[in-house]
Amino acid sequence: MKFRRAFTLIELLVVIAIIAILAALLLPALSKAKESAKASACLNNMRQVGVATKMYLDDASGVMVPLWIQEGNPAWGAWAYDASSFVIQAPGRLWWPDKLRLGGYLPAQKTFDCPVLTRPATGSFGGSVSLTHTLGIGMNYPEYGWVAPLPGFGSPVYATSKESQVAKPGQSIDFADAGQISNSSESNADNWIEVPATGCAYFRVPSDVVDYDVGDSRSVPRHGGRVNAAFFDGHVQKLRNTSIRYDLVRTDGNVQWARNNRGVLP
Numbered sequence: 001m002k003f004r005r006a007f008t009l010i011e012l013l014v015v016i017a018i019i020a021i022l023a024a025l026l027l028p029a030l031s032k033a034k035e036s037a038k039a040s041a042c043l044n045n046m047r048q049v050g051v052a053t054k055m056y057l058d059d060a061s062g063v064m065v066p067l068w069i070q071e072g073n074p075a076w077g078a079w080a081y082d083a084s085s086f087v088i089q090a091p092g093r094l095w096w097p098d099k100l101r102l103g104g105y106l107p108a109q110k111t112f113d114c115p116v117l118t119r120p121a122t123g124s125f126g127g128s129v130s131l132t133h134t135l136g137i138g139m140n141y142p143e144y145g146w147v148a149p150l151p152g153f154g155s156p157v158y159a160t161s162k163e164s165q166v167a168k169p170g171q172s173i174d175f176a177d178a179g180q181i182s183n184s185s186e187s188n189a190d191n192w193i194e195v196p197a198t199g200c201a202y203f204r205v206p207s208d209v210v211d212y213d214v215g216d217s218r219s220v221p222r223h224g225g226r227v228n229a230a231f232f233d234g235h236v237q238k239l240r241n242t243s244i245r246y247d248l249v250r251t252d253g254n255v256q257w258a259r260n261n262r263g264v265l266p
Contacts, residue, residue, distance in 0.1 A: 083131075113134045134199045190225065
């Protein structure tokens with residue numbers, strides 16, 4: 001009568017060690033694949049935002065959707081604020097995600113979030129705050145994100161952004177990953193560090209001559225050291241933050257943060 005020999009303790013430990021080694025090798029690859037999938041989902045969200053913006057432009061005679069509209073502005077009418085359904089909970093201001101959503105251009109609220117982010121944007125600056133959404137897909141301010149306040153608004157009010165002002169649509173970024181950074185004095189944009197829970201609906205560029213240096217919101221390299229960006233011609237791309245060339249003046253032919261290459265913001 002034959003007996004089947006059981007595993008010895010040494011053999012069992014060897015098997016466990018092999019499994020642990022394989023897990024250690026596979027888990028980082030799985031994590032990387034998961035992050036890559038989220039980055040792709042973010043690019044898809046940006047693509048949808050770009051399409052919705054284009055539809056808005058067509059209906060608005062080529063005028064860009066405002067970054068936000070202040071309640072009571074006679075040129076824009078009224079809306080019913082609802083904290084439970086609004087992407088950005090800012091009573092008194094209608095931000096561009098909710099303007100597009102209420103207009104039927106992009107009804108799905110989650111499309112305005114970057115899937116990589118996990119915390120609601122409770123710490124975001126500039127009124128771009130949400131208790132229910134992470135946000136993180138921001139409009140280029142002030143190149144595209146002009147505002148529509150009441151008369152007498154104190155901060156600088158930049159001119160209306162129009163489709164006809166865009167000199168190189170395929171080289172001009174209108175949306176990108178956005179959030180507050182903790183090191184606004186850092187000159188290398190690839191090294192900007194995002195502050196948790198500050199996903200934002202806008203990002204500042206050097207033409208914001210008053211507040212750019214405060215660093216309350218910038219384009220951020222949150223996807224494996226890269227930033228997702230949507231260009232005015234409709235294409236989306238993952239690129240280095242430094243390739244946007246914040247270090248160059250708007251008249252330089254290599255910049256991607258300006259909507260034209262003229263000497264001043266029109």
